[in-house]
Amino acid sequence: MAVKTETLGHGHGYGHGVMTQEEYVEQRDLRFLGFLLFLFTDSIFFTAYIFAALYLRSAAPVWPPVGVERPDVNLGAVNAIILFGSGITAHYAMHRLKESRLAGYIWFTIATIILGSAFLGGQAYEYAHIHATWSGSTFGAAFFTLTGLHGFHVLVGVVYLIVTLLQSLAGKYTPERHFGLTAATLYWHFVDVIWVVLFFLFYIY
Amino acid sequence: MDIAHIADTIGALGAIVVGFFAIRFLRKEWKLKGADIGITKVMLTLLVIGCVEALLVGLRIVGQTPLSTH
Amino acid sequence: MSTDTIDILRRAEAPIHPAPESFIKKYIFSVDHKVVGIQYFIVSGLMILLSGLFAEAIRVQLTGPHNTFLTPQQFDEAFTFHGTLMVWFGAIPLVTGAFGNFVMPLQIGARDVAFPWLNMFSFWTFPPAVLILLSSLAFGAPNAGWTEYPPVSLQAGVGIVFWTTAVFTVGIGATLTALNFLTTVIKMRAPGMTFTRMPLFVWASAVTAVLSLVATTALASALGSLFLSHVFNVPFYDPSRGGTVVLFQHMFWFYSHPAVYILIIPVFGIVSEIIPTFARKPIFGYKLIAYSTVSIALLSFMVWAHHMFTSGLGPWVTMPFMILSMLIAVPTGIKIFSWTATLFGANLRLTTAMLFVLGFLSTFTIGGITGVMLASVPVDWHEHATYFLVAHIHYVLFGGTLMGVLGGIYYWWPKVTGRLMNEKLGKWHFWLTFIFFNATFLPMHFVGLLGMPRRVAYYDPAFHGLNLFISISAFLLAGAFLLLFANAFWSLKKGQAAGPNPWGARTLEWMISSPPPHYNFKEIPEVYSTPYGYGEPLPYSAPYNQVSTTPTY
Numbered sequence: 001m002a003v004k005t006e007t008l009g010h011g012h013g014y015g016h017g018v019m020t021q022e023e024y025v026e027q028r029d030l031r032f033l034g035f036l037l038f039l040f041t042d043s044i045f046f047t048a049y050i051f052a053a054l055y056l057r058s059a060a061p062v063w064p065p066v067g068v069e070r071p072d073v074n075l076g077a078v079n080a081i082i083l084f085g086s087g088i089t090a091h092y093a094m095h096r097l098k099e100s101r102l103a104g105y106i107w108f109t110i111a112t113i114i115l116g117s118a119f120l121g122g123q124a125y126e127y128a129h130i131h132a133t134w135s136g137s138t139f140g141a142a143f144f145t146l147t148g149l150h151g152f153h154v155l156v157g158v159v160y161l162i163v164t165l166l167q168s169l170a171g172k173y174t175p176e177r178h179f180g181l182t183a184a185t186l187y188w189h190f191v192d193v194i195w196v197v198l199f200f201l202f203y204i205y
Numbered sequence: 206m207d208i209a210h211i212a213d214t215i216g217a218l219g220a221i222v223v224g225f226f227a228i229r230f231l232r233k234e235w236k237l238k239g240a241d242i243g244i245t246k247v248m249l250t251l252l253v254i255g256c257v258e259a260l261l262v263g264l265r266i267v268g269q270t271p272l273s274t275h
Numbered sequence: 276m277s278t279d280t281i282d283i284l285r286r287a288e289a290p291i292h293p294a295p296e297s298f299i300k301k302y303i304f305s306v307d308h309k310v311v312g313i314q315y316f317i318v319s320g321l322m323i324l325l326s327g328l329f330a331e332a333i334r335v336q337l338t339g340p341h342n343t344f345l346t347p348q349q350f351d352e353a354f355t356f357h358g359t360l361m362v363w364f365g366a367i368p369l370v371t372g373a374f375g376n377f378v379m380p381l382q383i384g385a386r387d388v389a390f391p392w393l394n395m396f397s398f399w400t401f402p403p404a405v406l407i408l409l410s411s412l413a414f415g416a417p418n419a420g421w422t423e424y425p426p427v428s429l430q431a432g433v434g435i436v437f438w439t440t441a442v443f444t445v446g447i448g449a450t451l452t453a454l455n456f457l458t459t460v461i462k463m464r465a466p467g468m469t470f471t472r473m474p475l476f477v478w479a480s481a482v483t484a485v486l487s488l489v490a491t492t493a494l495a496s497a498l499g500s501l502f503l504s505h506v507f508n509v510p511f512y513d514p515s516r517g518g519t520v521v522l523f524q525h526m527f528w529f530y531s532h533p534a535v536y537i538l539i540i541p542v543f544g545i546v547s548e549i550i551p552t553f554a555r556k557p558i559f560g561y562k563l564i565a566y567s568t569v570s571i572a573l574l575s576f577m578v579w580a581h582h583m584f585t586s587g588l589g590p591w592v593t594m595p596f597m598i599l600s601m602l603i604a605v606p607t608g609i610k611i612f613s614w615t616a617t618l619f620g621a622n623l624r625l626t627t628a629m630l631f632v633l634g635f636l637s638t639f640t641i642g643g644i645t646g647v648m649l650a651s652v653p654v655d656w657h658e659h660a661t662y663f664l665v666a667h668i669h670y671v672l673f674g675g676t677l678m679g680v681l682g683g684i685y686y687w688w689p690k691v692t693g694r695l696m697n698e699k700l701g702k703w704h705f706w707l708t709f710i711f712f713n714a715t716f717l718p719m720h721f722v723g724l725l726g727m728p729r730r731v732a733y734y735d736p737a738f739h740g741l742n743l744f745i746s747i748s749a750f751l752l753a754g755a756f757l758l759l760f761a762n763a764f765w766s767l768k769k770g771q772a773a774g775p776n777p778w779g780a781r782t783l784e785w786m787i788s789s790p791p792p793h794y795n796f797k798e799i800p801e802v803y804s805t806p807y808g809y810g811e812p813l814p815y816s817a818p819y820n821q822v823s824t825t826p827t828y
Contacts, residue, residue: 030389030462032241037454041492048496048529052511052522059519074212077262081219084255087248088226135508138517145503182241189248196255204258204268 021176028179035183039190042153046194049149053142053201064139069131071143076203079122080195083154086115087192090161094185097168100175109165112188116158123151143202150198153191160184217263224256291386294793304399306391307793311398312377313691318401319368323677324756326360329353331753334746340736350732351418358421359438362534363445364405366676370541371452371483372398374683377691379456379480381784381791383473384465384800389458393451400448404441411437420730422527425512425520429505439502446491446498453487456480465783467802471562472814474782474806478565479544482572486533486540489576494530497523521586528579536575538672540568542679543610546632549686550614552780553629554621557807560613567606574603584655593652600650607643611636626778626828627701631682634709638674642667645720660730663723669716681708681759688763689777693789694770695828700762707755714748779826782806786819 019027057063064070089111096104132140164184167173173181231249234242261267295301305311332353336345345353380388388394415432417423428435460481464473473481501523503509510516512523543564551558558564580588580596614636623629645667648654658664681704689695718741723729727738734742776785783800784791796819804814813820 030458033462034390034393034454034458036240036244037457037488041450041454041488044489044492045496048493048526049500052496052500052526055522055525056511056518059522060517065517072209072212073262073268074209074216077216077259077268078212078219080255081216081223081259084223084227084252084259085219087252088223088230091230091245091249135510136516138510141503141509141511141518145500145509186241186244186248189245189252192255193248193251196251196258199255200258204262 024177031179049146056138056142065137068137068139071126071130073203079119080199082115083119083192083195086112087189090185090188097178098175113158113161116154120154146198150194157188157191213263216259220256220260220263224253227252291794304395306395308376308380308388311394312373314398315368315372319365319373322360323365326357326365327753329357334749336732337742338746340734340739347732352416354730355418355420363442366538374541375456375480379477381795382477382782384783384796385463386795388455389463390455393455397448397451400444404444407437408441425523435505439498443495443498446495449487450491453484457484465800465802472802472805475547475564476544478568479540482568483537483540486537486572490530490533497526524583524586528582532579533575536571538676542676545679545683546635549628549632549682550617551807552778553624553626554617555809556617556621557809559616563609564613567609570606581650584652585659597650597652601647604647611640627698627705628682628686630705631678635678638670642670642674660728661723662719662727662729665729666716666719666723689773690784690789693773694766695773696762696766700758704755704758711748711752711755715745715752718745774827776822777828779824781824786822
C-alpha cells in the first residue's frame with residue numbers, strides 16, 4: 001500500500017488530492033457533527049433575543065406599545081409562505097442530487113435562491129412600510145433586531161446556495177459525496193424554522 | 206376585492222401547498238434512519254407548524270390587524 | 276453517525292503527515308494543537324500579567340483612604356479592565372485554549388483536534404480582540420465594571436463599543452474552540468476509550484465545551500444589544516422608551532454564571548489528574564466526579580439570578596434561585612470529598628504541583644462556603660457589592676482557578692518543554708503565593724462585613740489599617756510570581772531532561788516523548804481500561820504499555 005501523506009496529521013489534509021471513500025466518510029462525520037453544533041449555538045443567539053423580546057413584552061402595558069403597529073399580517077403570511085416554500089424546493093434539490101438527476105437539482109436550487117431573494121425583497125418592503133422604528137419603541141427594537149438578524153442569515157444562506165451551485169456546476173459534488181450541499185440544505189431549513197417562531201412572535205402573538 | 210383579501214387567498218393556498226409537500230416528505234423520511242435525517246425530520250415538522258400558522262392567518266382566524274396603508 | 280462509519284482516524288496504521296518546515300507554518304499560523312495551545316498560553320499569560328498590574332494599581336490607590344494616585348474615573352477604568360482582562364482574556368483562554376488544546380487531544384490518543392484549521396482561526400481571533408480592547412483606553416474607556424451594566428455603561432464614551440466588539444470577537448474564538456473540542460471528544464477518542472474510560476480532564480474539557488457553546492452565544496446577544504443600544508440608540512435598556520435595565524442583567528448573567536463554571540471545571544479536571552498521580556492511588560469515585568461535573572453544568576444554567584437578588588426581583592423569583600444555587604454545593608461537595616478520599620491514607624508526594632492542588636482544595640473550599648452564604652437572599656442583601664463579595668470571587672477564581680492552573684503549569688511543564696522545573700524554587704513560589712494570597716483576600720471578608728463597598732476609589736478612614744495590610748500583601752503576592760518566571764527561565768536553560776514520564780503518571784500524554792512529536796502518536800493506541808489503575812499494568816496497547824510509571828523526578 002502506498003503511503004498517503006496528504007490525509008491526516010495537521011489539518012490541510014482533506015480538500016487536497018482525492019480522498020478514499022473511508023476518509024471521506026470520516027471527514028463527513030466530523031464536519032457534520034461540527035456543523036450541527038454550529039447550528040445549535042446559532043439557535044441560542046436567536047433564543048436569547050426571543051426571550052429578550054418576551055421580557056420587553058411583559059414589561060409593556062400594551063403590546064405593541066401605543067403609537068406602534070405590527071407589520072401587516074396578511075402580507076407577512078405570504079412572505080412566510082415564500083420562505084417555507086423555498087425550504088421545500090431546497091429539500092427537492094437535495095433529493096434530486098442523491099438520485100443523480102443533476103438537471104433537477106440545478107433547477108430546484110435556482111428556485112430556492114429566487115424564493116429566498118423574494119423573501120428578502122418582501123422583508124425590505126415591510127421595513128419600508130411598518131409604523132415602527134428601531135429606536136422608537138421596544139417593539140421596534142425587538143422586531144428590527146430579530147428580523148434583521150434573521151434577514152442576515154437568509155442573505156448568508158442565499159450566498160451559500162449560490163456558492164454550492166457554482167461548485168456543483170464545476171463538478172465538486174457527486175451523489176455519493178456532497179457534504180457541502182447537505183450542510184447548505186440544513187442551514188436553509190434552519191433559517192426557515194427560525195422564521196416559524198419569529199412569524200408567530202411578531203405577527204400573531 | 207382589496208389587496209388584503211388577495212394576500213389572504215395566496216397565503217392560505219400557499220400554506221396548503223407547502224404544507225402538503227412538507228407532510229409528504231415527512232412521511233417518506235419517517236422510517237429512514239441517520240443523524241441528518243433525524244434533524245431534517247425536526248425541521249420539516251416545524252415547517253408544517255409554520256404552514257398551519259400561515260393558513261390560520263389566511264383564514265383570518267388569528268393575527269388580525271387592519272392593513273396599514275399610506 | 277451511521278453504522279457504516281469506518282474510523283480511519285482511530286486506525287492503528289493511520290498515515291502520518293510530515294511536519295511543516297517554514298517558520299511561519301511551524302510557529303505562527305500553525306495548525307498543530309500543541310503549538311496553538313502554547314500560543315494561547317503565552318497570550319493569555321500576558322493578559323493575566325496586565326490584568327494583575329491593573330489590580331496592583333487599584334491596591335496602590337487603596338493604601339490610603341483619600342489617595343490621589345488615581346482619579347475616581349481612572350480607578351473605575353482600572354477595575355473594569357482588571358475584571359475584563361482576567362475573565363475573558365486571561366483565565367478562560369488559559370483553561371480552555373491553553374490547557375484544553377495541549378492536553379486534551381493527547382489524553383484521548385488523537386493526532387490533533389477535529390478541525391485543526393479552525394483551531395488556528397480560533398486562536399487568531401484572540402490577539403486582534405486584545406488590540407481592540409486596549410485601544411478603547413484611548414476613546415473614553417468603559418468604566419462600569421466587567422459586567423458593564425446599563426445605564427452606566429451607556430453613559431461612557433465610545434469605548435464601550437470597542438469593549439463589546441473585543442469581547443464579542445474573543446467569544447467567537449471561544450465558541451469555535453468549544454465546537455472543535457466537543458467534536459474531537461465525541462469522534463476522535465482512541466479505540467477502546469469509552470466515555471467512562473476517559474481521563475477526568477477530558478470529561479472536564481467536554482463539559483466546559485458544552486457550557487461554552489450555550490453560554491458564550493448568549494453573551495454575544497447581550498453584548499450585541501449593548502452595542503446596538505450605544506450605536507443605534509435602540510431602546511432595550513432605556514426606561515423612558517419602555518426598555519428595562521434588568522433585562523441586560525438577565526442576559527448577561529445567563530452567560531456569566533455558566534462562565535464561572537467554564538473557569539473552574541477545567542481546573543477540576545487538572546486537579547483530578549494531579550491528585551492520583553502524586554497520591555499514587557486510583558482516584559476515589561471516578562464516575563461520581565465525572566457525573567457531578569455534568570450536574571454542575573446543568574445546574575449552572577438555572578441559577579443566574581442569584582447575581583441579581585438586589586435588582587428588585589420578587590420573592591417568587593429569588594427563592595427558587597436561592598435554593599437551586601445552594602444545590603450546586605452538593606455536586607461540588609461530592610468532588611471535594613472524592614479528592615479528599617483519594618488523599619486519605621495515601622503516601623503523598625509533595626511536589627510543587629501537588630502543593631498547589633492542596634492549596635486549591637483549602638482555598639476553593641473556603642470560597643465555596645462563602646458562595647453558599649451569598650446564595651442566601653437575606654445575607655446577599657447585606658453583603659452584595661461589598662468587599663465580602665470581592666473576597667468570595669477571589670477565593671474562587673484566584674484560590675480556585677489560578678491555584679489549580681499553577682499546579683497544572685508545574686505538572687505539564689516537563690511534557691511541554693521536555694525539562695523539569697526547579698522544585699526548590701517551586702516550593703518557595705507555592706508557599707509565598709499561598710501565604711500572601713490568604714493575607715490579601717482573607718481580610719477583605721472582614722472589611723466587607725464591616726460595610727466597605729467595592730468599586731469606590733475612596734473609603735472611610737476606619738478601614739485604613741486593614742486596607743494597608745491588604746495592599747502590602749497584594750504587592751508581595753505579585754512579587755511571588757517573579758519566582759515562577761525565574762523558574763521557567765531556569766528550567767529552559769538548565770533544567771534536567773524530563774524523560775517521557777517524570778511523575779509516573781498513567782494518562783496517555785505521558786506515554787510519549789517530552790515534548791511530544793508533531794504527530795503525537797506514531798500508532799494510535801488502544802485503550803483497555805481507565806487510566807487511574809495505580810498498581811496495575813498500563814491499560815494500553817504496545818508500545819504504549821512499555822513506559823515506566825516509576826517517578827523519576
